[in-house]
Amino acid sequence: MQDTVVERVLKHPKYEELVKRRTRVSMIFFAVALVIYSGFILTLAYMPEVFAQPLGAGWTMSVGVFTGILVVLSAVIMISLYVYVSNKTFDPLLEEIVRDVE
Amino acid sequence: MKKLLLSTALLSMFAQPAFAATGQANTSAIVMFLVFIAGTMVITWWAARKTQTTSDFYTAGGGISGFQNGLAIAGDYISAASFLGIAGMVYVSGFDGIIYAIGFLFGWPVVMFLVAERLRNLGRFNFADVTAFRLEQTPMRVLAASASLLIIALYLIAQMVGAGKLIVLLFGLEYKISVIIIGTLMMIYVFFGGMTATTWVQIIKAVLMLAGGTLLAALVLMAFNWNPDVMLAEAVSVHPTGAELMAPGAAVSGNPLNALSLGLALAFGTAGLPHILMRFFTVSSAQEARKSVIWASSFIGYFYLLTFIIGFGAIALLVRHPEYFNLAADGSFDMLKDLVGGTNMAAVHLSNAVGGSLLLGFLAAVTFATIVAVVAGLALAGAAAIAHDLYANVIARGRSTEQQEMRISKISTLVLGVLAVLLGIIFEDQNVAFMVGLAFAIAASANFPVLVLSVSWRGCTTRGATIGGFLGLAFATIWVVLSKTVWVDVFGNAEPISPFPNPGIFSIPLAFAAIWFFSITDKSARADKERDAFTALTVRSQTGIGRSGAQEH
Numbered sequence: 328m329q330d331t332v333v334e335r336v337l338k339h340p341k342y343e344e345l346v347k348r349r350t351r352v353s354m355i356f357f358a359v360a361l362v363i364y365s366g367f368i369l370t371l372a373y374m375p376e377v378f379a380q381p382l383g384a385g386w387t388m389s390v391g392v393f394t395g396i397l398v399v400l401s402a403v404i405m406i407s408l409y410v411y412v413s414n415k416t417f418d419p420l421l422e423e424i425v426r427d428v429e
Numbered sequence: 430m431k432k433l434l435l436s437t438a439l440l441s442m443f444a445q446p447a448f449a450a451t452g453q454a455n456t457s458a459i460v461m462f463l464v465f466i467a468g469t470m471v472i473t474w475w476a477a478r479k480t481q482t483t484s485d486f487y488t489a490g491g492g493i494s495g496f497q498n499g500l501a502i503a504g505d506y507i508s509a510a511s512f513l514g515i516a517g518m519v520y521v522s523g524f525d526g527i528i529y530a531i532g533f534l535f536g537w538p539v540v541m542f543l544v545a546e547r548l549r550n551l552g553r554f555n556f557a558d559v560t561a562f563r564l565e566q567t568p569m570r571v572l573a574a575s576a577s578l579l580i581i582a583l584y585l586i587a588q589m590v591g592a593g594k595l596i597v598l599l600f601g602l603e604y605k606i607s608v609i610i611i612g613t614l615m616m617i618y619v620f621f622g623g624m625t626a627t628t629w630v631q632i633i634k635a636v637l638m639l640a641g642g643t644l645l646a647a648l649v650l651m652a653f654n655w656n657p658d659v660m661l662a663e664a665v666s667v668h669p670t671g672a673e674l675m676a677p678g679a680a681v682s683g684n685p686l687n688a689l690s691l692g693l694a695l696a697f698g699t700a701g702l703p704h705i706l707m708r709f710f711t712v713s714s715a716q717e718a719r720k721s722v723i724w725a726s727s728f729i730g731y732f733y734l735l736t737f738i739i740g741f742g743a744i745a746l747l748v749r750h751p752e753y754f755n756l757a758a759d760g761s762f763d764m765l766k767d768l769v770g771g772t773n774m775a776a777v778h779l780s781n782a783v784g785g786s787l788l789l790g791f792l793a794a795v796t797f798a799t800i801v802a803v804v805a806g807l808a809l810a811g812a813a814a815i816a817h818d819l820y821a822n823v824i825a826r827g828r829s830t831e832q833q834e835m836r837i838s839k840i841s842t843l844v845l846g847v848l849a850v851l852l853g854i855i856f857e858d859q860n861v862a863f864m865v866g867l868a869f870a871i872a873a874s875a876n877f878p879v880l881v882l883s884v885s886w887r888g889c890t891t892r893g894a895t896i897g898g899f900l901g902l903a904f905a906t907i908w909v910v911l912s913k914t915v916w917v918d919v920f921g922n923a924e925p926i927s928p929f930p931n932p933g934i935f936s937i938p939l940a941f942a943a944i945w946f947f948s949i950t951d952k953s954a955r956a957d958k959e960r961d962a963f964t965a966l967t968v969r970s971q972t973g974i975g976r977s978g979a980q981e982h
Contacts, residue, residue, distance in 0.1 A: 332975065336968045346971055353542045360538035364531075368692040371528065371677040372685035378524070379676030387662040389675035395527040396734065402534050403730045406541050410723045418716065424972055 457790030499724020504635030519740025523674030536699020589853030649742030698869030701876030893948025901940030
């Protein structure tokens, strides 16, 4: 019984599209997160002087502290974007598959 | 229920003489603390009536919403260690404190993009259900349980010792008594209320913590006309290191490779922490799991921004209050070395400075609640590892009844509670700061690679996952034991054997490479079957068809 459900899902025309697109989207998001995070860590580890500069004349806040705040915000923004994409493109596909199979 | 009342009575009994003895006690803190305990006892009583099955016990019957779960995860994450610890780190070294916060936070994109939804679709109670989905039960469960129990033990020690010290300061209780109180409360929540009670305690605490943090940060900014840069300028002008406060400092300049290694463990460790992963089974579907992550990461990110303000604000403001420092004979003090209770108390003193004793009391009570709630979540994940993985699926090989498993998990809760208290007392005078780092390193080098590869790589086999997982676990543990933090600071040897304390940069790739190598060279018939089963796993992980959990009523 379980096997036939799996087979039916596999035969569904939208299933492969769902898996492919979703894998691609999560890989892109993961890559972007990795670039932002490792960029931040590598900069502070190997080019600390970049982060030590003040943000501009008259500022105490350094480039590093400001970047840190942006990096925190970027994590939340990336996750929100991912959820938005999932809700908009994957959930309808998924609903269709589940409806047809069950 | 009698027991509950008894322990509350015991609490107040213990409280009286100790308070008088140290004079640290703060009436509003004690009142709010008792109100919180009473409230959570009502919740536990309510939850106990709903906790009948193992599904109720481990995952609150899968009936928690994404928003509630997001709050609970945030609650687990914003532990006393990360709130007081990060504020304290910013207070001491400015920018370096921010690095830790960002590392902890970046675990969330990793969880979201790689594991969260698949986890919910594949598992039932804990992440070992997922790794054992197509791989062999016994080795996968033993691996998951060993790594999980080690992580939980390390985390428990860190929380218990940190908590004990904190309570000594905040409430003036004796160290041993405060450790026993934490252990007892935790056992009551988990034993009677299971995941339902643990989750609601965590949710309430998270809301209080977010509210308290917001108020504190707002009061700090108000003192500087709502201009953060004025606050930073003031901080730089009074701090002993001056403008270096704004730049990467001692935490990284000594050894950039160590910083990198730490960064890796922090970001990938979250996706391997058993008590965090377990929360994904309390929601009904992958969609709700997704919502949990967005709420959790938003709350955590927001809270860390508050923590930065609190840390820098503490530098700028505490220096105006000599009463928070242990003064030298001539009335002078070193703002880093002489803070009463150590620099981890920076946020607590700051709340007193800007909000008076009422805010201090509020934050103290919430901080205490935090520790109890986090410890309860850890105990629950430990009980699941013992009862669900080791007992039900390895020892009884799936032949145990639900009642038997439930009984074992309750016994495990009690044992873990007693163990936590004992460990807390044994490690009282040890420096336990490295323990959370080690817990993250093990999570990132044992649980994370096995979890990710078993759900996303067809070629992964039982042999590869077992060898790779145990190698990662062993390498990370041995490396830390041979590093300066344990080999020199704890065992008293002259020279460390590991060149730097954080193993992540070697242990994480090692685990991945070993899983890959021992999987592709696995030519057994079992391995072929496991590769074939990947198709069915993918169908389930992508669509959720056939998943277990919420529907079982």
